[in-house]
Amino acid sequence: MSAVVRESDLPTYLGYPERTCANVKRRPDFPKPRDLTGTGKRRIWLRSELDSWLSALPPAERLPEPPQLRAARLARAQPEPT
Numbered sequence: 001m002s003a004v005v006r007e008s009d010l011p012t013y014l015g016y017p018e019r020t021c022a023n024v025k026r027r028p029d030f031p032k033p034r035d036l037t038g039t040g041k042r043r044i045w046l047r048s049e050l051d052s053w054l055s056a057l058p059p060a061e062r063l064p065e066p067p068q069l070r071a072a073r074l075a076r077a078q079p080e081p082t
Contacts (some may be wrong), residue, residue: 004044007033013050029053 005013011021024030031053033043 003047004034005047005050007043007045010045013047014054 010025011018014021014024016024031045031049033045036042036044
């Protein structure tokens, strides 16, 4: 798994639609992207910074869990049939 998240992969990584990610990126506390070219066209985020930001959000500010992530989490929590 890569240590960086490309801008095009950000919605998938966060588990939200592009429009929601666009709003999240405007938050003042959201990690600042790294600019690979100096032109602002190839931006990446450090995965560790995104993970820290997500885990530091207070419960009242957390984004609702996307349905596909909730389903995957619940599926993992189901006991294996014996």
